[in-house]
Amino acid sequence: xxxxxxxxxxxxxxxxxxxxxxxxxxxxxxxxxxxxxxxxxxxxxxxxxxxxxxxxxxxxxxxxxxxxxxxxxxxxxxxxxxxxxxxxxxxxxxxxxxxxxxxxxxxxxxxxxxxxxxxxxxxxxxxxxxxxxxxxxxxxxxxxxxxxxxxxxxxxxxxxxxxxxxxxxxxxxxxxxxxxxxxxxxxxxxxxxxxxxxxxxxxxxxxxxxxxxxxxxxxxxxxxxxxxxxxxxxxxxxxxxxxxxxxxxxxxxxxxxxxxxxxxxxxxxxxxxxxxxxxxxxxxxxxxxxxxxxxxxxxxxxxxxxxxxxxxxxxxxxxxxxxxxxxxxxxxxxxxxxxxxxxxxxxxxxxxxxxxxxxxxxxxxxxxxxxxxxxxxxxxxxxxxxxxxxxxxxxxxxxxxxxxxxxxxxxxxxxxxxxxxxxxxxxxxxxxxxxxxxxxxxxxxxxxxxxxxx
Numbered sequence: 534x535x536x537x538x539x540x541x542x543x544x545x546x547x548x549x550x551x552x553x554x555x556x557x558x559x560x561x562x563x564x565x566x567x568x569x570x571x572x573x574x575x576x577x578x579x580x581x582x583x584x585x586x587x588x589x590x591x592x593x594x595x596x597x598x599x600x601x602x603x604x605x606x607x608x609x610x611x612x613x614x615x616x617x618x619x620x621x622x623x624x625x626x627x628x629x630x631x632x633x634x635x636x637x638x639x640x641x642x643x644x645x646x647x648x649x650x651x652x653x654x655x656x657x658x659x660x661x662x663x664x665x666x667x668x669x670x671x672x673x674x675x676x677x678x679x680x681x682x683x684x685x686x687x688x689x690x691x692x693x694x695x696x697x698x699x700x701x702x703x704x705x706x707x708x709x710x711x712x713x714x715x716x717x718x719x720x721x722x723x724x725x726x727x728x729x730x731x732x733x734x735x736x737x738x739x740x741x742x743x744x745x746x747x748x749x750x751x752x753x754x755x756x757x758x759x760x761x762x763x764x765x766x767x768x769x770x771x772x773x774x775x776x777x778x779x780x781x782x783x784x785x786x787x788x789x790x791x792x793x794x795x796x797x798x799x800x801x802x803x804x805x806x807x808x809x810x811x812x813x814x815x816x817x818x819x820x821x822x823x824x825x826x827x828x829x830x831x832x833x834x835x836x837x838x839x840x841x842x843x844x845x846x847x848x849x850x851x852x853x854x855x856x857x858x859x860x861x862x863x864x865x866x867x868x869x870x871x872x873x874x875x876x877x878x879x880x881x882x883x884x885x886x887x888x889x890x891x892x893x894x895x896x897x898x899x900x901x902x903x904x905x906x907x908x909x910x911x912x913x914x915x916x917x918x919x920x921x922x923x924x925x926x927x928x929x930x931x932x933x934x935x936x937x938x939x940x941x942x943x944x945x946x947x948x949x950x951x952x953x954x955x956x957x958x959x960x961x962x963x964x965x966x967x968x969x970x971x972x973x974x975x976x977x978x979x980x981x982x983x984x985x986x987x
Contacts (some may be wrong), residue, residue, distance in 0.1 A: 535871050537562035539658075540959060543694040549587075549643070550660075550839035550856040552650035554700060555617070556600045557864040559657035568680060568699075570667040575648050576910050583789045585730070586761035586769040587646060587939045588613070589639040589750070590938045596857035597653075602653045602851060603934075609649060610639035610888065611762040616903075617747040623801045627747065628916065632923065636939045640748070640761040641771065646853075668706040669884045671697060673831045677739070696874050700856075703824055705841035711831060719826045724846060724900075726756070727782060727818045728773050735766025738861030745766070750903060751799050757904045758799055769865035770806075773904070782818050821846045823893050827883045833875035838863065843889035848884065848900040849937060851892050851944075858941070859885055891944040895937060895951070915958050917968055922976060929984050930954065942987070953983050 540563050544551045547569035555565045569614045589610060597603040614637050615629040617976045630636060654660045669679040669689050678697060681689040688871050699707030734743050741762065743749060749768070751758040757774060760768040775781040785791050795803050803809065824844035830836040839856035863881050869874040902912075933951030935943050957979045960973060 535562070537872065538564070539697055540564065541870055543697045544693075545678070545697065545699045545705075545707055546841075547647070547662050548700065548702060548917050549646050549853055550860065551700035552647065552654045553596065553600070553602075553857055554698065554838065554860045554863070555654040555660045557649075557860050559602060559654070559660045559938060561864070561867060563659065565660045567654070568666040568668055568678075569662060569664050570849055571664065572642060572663045574611070575651065576651050577672055579855045579964060585728070585847055585855045586640050586763070587643050587645065588761070589641055590850065590854050592851070592941055593854035593857040593902045595941060596861040599861055602650065605645065605653060606641065606649055607639070608642060608763055609645045610641040611764055612637045612639055612746055613748045613762065614746050615748070617744050617749045619751045619799070619801060621753075621798065621800070626913075628913070631939055632920070636935065637746075638938060642761070642763055645775070648834070657705065661775050668701065670706055670710040671835060673710070673834055676834050679851055686934045695834070699835065699837045699841040700839050701841055703822060703844035705837060707835055707836055707842050708826060711835070711837070713824070714831055717826065717828070720824070724821045725775055725777070726773050729782070729813065729818050729821050730770050730772040730808065730816050731772055731806060733760055733768035733770055734807075739766040741766050749930060751802065752904055753798055754904065758802065759903075776818070788814070823897065825890065825893065827886065829886070830878035833873075833878060834879070836878045844892060845893045846900060847896070848903055849892065849896040850895060851937060855889060855944075862869045870875065888944040891948040895933075895944065895948055911962070914966065915962050918962055918971060919954075919958060921968060922980070926980055930980055931987060952986065957983065
């Protein structure tokens with residue numbers, strides 16, 4: 534391994550991606566300074582930012598295992614074996630995520646994950662996290678970053694750096710200055726839906742009041758409520774709803790309207806939310822955005838990673854997994870090219886850009902699936918056929934969800950193969966309603982003609 538002890542790498546943002554990347558870099562001998570705009574959440578009662586629970590799956594697990602932090606993270610995670618759909622009538626339908634209980638995803642509170650990874654990063658003597666340090670921008674010619682201590686009123690100061698990696702999220706200060714650099718492509722697309730966080734508390738003895746090992750969904754066509762388990766017996770709930778229209782956030786403007794709406798559309802959850810109205814009006818209504826940009830790097834001096842480069846909507850549970858996978862890819866590029874940052878960053882972007890674009894598209898698709906289709910009988914039948922095809926052709930036919938969630942195939946492969954498989958399923962299921970009526974000869978011919986061995 535190269536001797537990198539004299540090289541300092543600066544990270545902007547100590548969220549999950551920044552802290553995990555710091556560990557990867559520290560293990561390669563670099564000195565790492567992380568500048569975080571917020572106070573230390575381990576010592577201060579502060580918001581963790583967006584607090585939608587995160588779903589850790591194979592890509593994120595692989596990255597954390599590589600640097601030896603997986604065991605500590607699994608202590609704060611709750612396994613989810615599948616989706617539990619709640620009909621308006623109260624009827625429950627369970628849909629398994631994977632082929633069996635070996636394929637599960639793990640719910641973890643964003644704040645708990647952030648704090649655990651900060652603790653792991655600080656175990657390395659060559660990592661230093663600087664809190665209350667807001668990055669105001671970067672001079673890409675000199676390599677200086679501008680920092681403002683949010684606790685002290687005064688002039689911003691400049692800190693000279695060798696290389697900067699922006700892990701500072703969808704509102705990245707580093708990306709904002711890249712926009713001024715010239716020939717920088719940028720797009721952002723907001724959903725017409727927003728979200729509001731709600732809570733199902735644990736029972737009187739800390740017990741779970743609904744099924745623990747599931748992601749709960751109340752699908753209602755144009756909107757939905759979901760709930761993910763916490764280790765304390767409660768659930769973090771997210772209400773996804775249009776900003777405008779009726780129904781929409783704009784129309785639920787009184788306590789009576791909110792309570793009546795939830796009693797009508799989600800009757801089984803209202804008794805589990807004694808503070809529903811209070812939480813509804815005290816918690817903000819937040820937006821969801823897809824961000825794409827290119828290039829991700831400038832002159833071997835600065836790189837964007839994670840949401841700073843490619844923010845995606847949360848409906849495939851891949852935001853943090855994608856960012857963690859990017860940390861692993863960047864580490865591989867460093868192992869190959871050393872501290873030739875221009876080569877490292879160029880290779881990293883070449884490997885990741887196509888795939889981050891693909892997961893952005895997949896995440897938008899999955900919103901419609903979760904909201905509109907998971908309670909639809911035709912959709913559920915297609916899922917049954919999909920599972921049968923996977924069992925018969927395990928080396929060729931892998932469900933799109935499995936490719937994304939339980940494997941490390943490139944996202945672009947999951948997207949392209951998923952589209953082919955969707956066409957196969959649509960044709961096979963078009964005129965039948967029972968698995969027994971599936972034309973297996975036709976299925977085999979279509980699969981072998983259209984798909985290669987994985």
